[in-house]
Amino acid sequence: MRARYWAVIPAAGVGRRMGASVPKQYLDLAGRPVIEWSLGLFLEHPQISGVSIALDPGDRFWPRTAFADHSRVRRVDGGSERCHSVLNALDLLAQEADAADWVLVHDAARPCLRRDDLDRLLATLPDHPVGGLLGMPVRDTMKQAMEDGGIGRTVPRDTLWHAFTPQVFRLGLLRRALRTALDQDRLVTDDAAAVELLGLEPMLVEGHADNIKITRPEDLPLADFYLRQQGRLHRER
Numbered sequence: 029m030r031a032r033y034w035a036v037i038p039a040a041g042v043g044r045r046m047g048a049s050v051p052k053q054y055l056d057l058a059g060r061p062v063i064e065w066s067l068g069l070f071l072e073h074p075q076i077s078g079v080s081i082a083l084d085p086g087d088r089f090w091p092r093t094a095f096a097d098h099s100r101v102r103r104v105d106g107g108s109e110r111c112h113s114v115l116n117a118l119d120l121l122a123q124e125a126d127a128a129d130w131v132l133v134h135d136a137a138r139p140c141l142r143r144d145d146l147d148r149l150l151a152t153l154p155d156h157p158v159g160g161l162l163g164m165p166v167r168d169t170m171k172q173a174m175e176d177g178g179i180g181r182t183v184p185r186d187t188l189w190h191a192f193t194p195q196v197f198r199l200g201l202l203r204r205a206l207r208t209a210l211d212q213d214r215l216v217t218d219d220a221a222a223v224e225l226l227g228l229e230p231m232l233v234e235g236h237a238d239n240i241k242i243t244r245p246e247d248l249p250l251a252d253f254y255l256r257q258q259g260r261l262h263r264e265r
């Protein structure tokens with residue numbers, strides 16, 4: 029049987045750094061909640077069989093979004109950290125997906141993912157033994173800060189990348205990797221980190237810098253600009 033593709037959207041964060049009363053994935057971005065932009069791309073994609081989304085158990089906003097009753101979206105409670113939320117969503121997915129199926133984990137807070145970046149990531153996978161993620165080489169000179177705010181050293185940047193999402197792994201491997209990391213009390217901040225702890229080497233696939241994660245208030249107007257630049261407002265509204 030050919031492997032299928034599924035998406036997991038961790039969306040259970042409260043977004044403290046935004047300082048807003050509404051979690052950042054529900055803030056308005058060009059007339060729609062951020063999460064509708066992030067999720068919509070996967071629901072439109074012909075290769076994605078279904079989506080498992082992790083939400084805060086007390087989430088009151090999700091039922092009011094456009095995809096709340098979508099037939100290919102399954103909802104699960106998130107956990108205290110992103111890695112717990114992703115694992116819960118993977119466990120739910122395992123009820124209908126195969127261990128060899130590919131899972132694309134994508135942050136709800138990244139609404140500007142380009143379809144061509146997603147397709148390029150998918151195209152690199154079928155022959156890859158581990159999986160991979162979108163990212164970008166860093167551009168700025170990197171400094172290691174000391175506790176007092178001074179510079180400890182300059183870190184050579186030639187091999188440094190920013191890690192974005194989607195991050196794509198086979199369902200069985202990623203569940204095992206996250207379970208193992210959590211058993212060792214390693215609260216990994218992305219999925220690749222859990223896989224790396226198993227001694228495996230996920231592949232970095234270069235994406236575009238507009239795949240930003242909404243983190244601070246000033247990110248929203250920037251995301252609006254990127255969506256317009258990508259021509260998505262015109263098409264989707």
Ligand code: C5P
Nearest residue numbers: 038039040041108109110113135136137
């Ligand atoms: O907080 P941060 O921006 O790193 O979160 C990345 C993604 O993980 C967001 O989409 C957020 O909703 C999600 N998340 C989660 N469960 C948590 C914390 C964050 O699903 N406990």
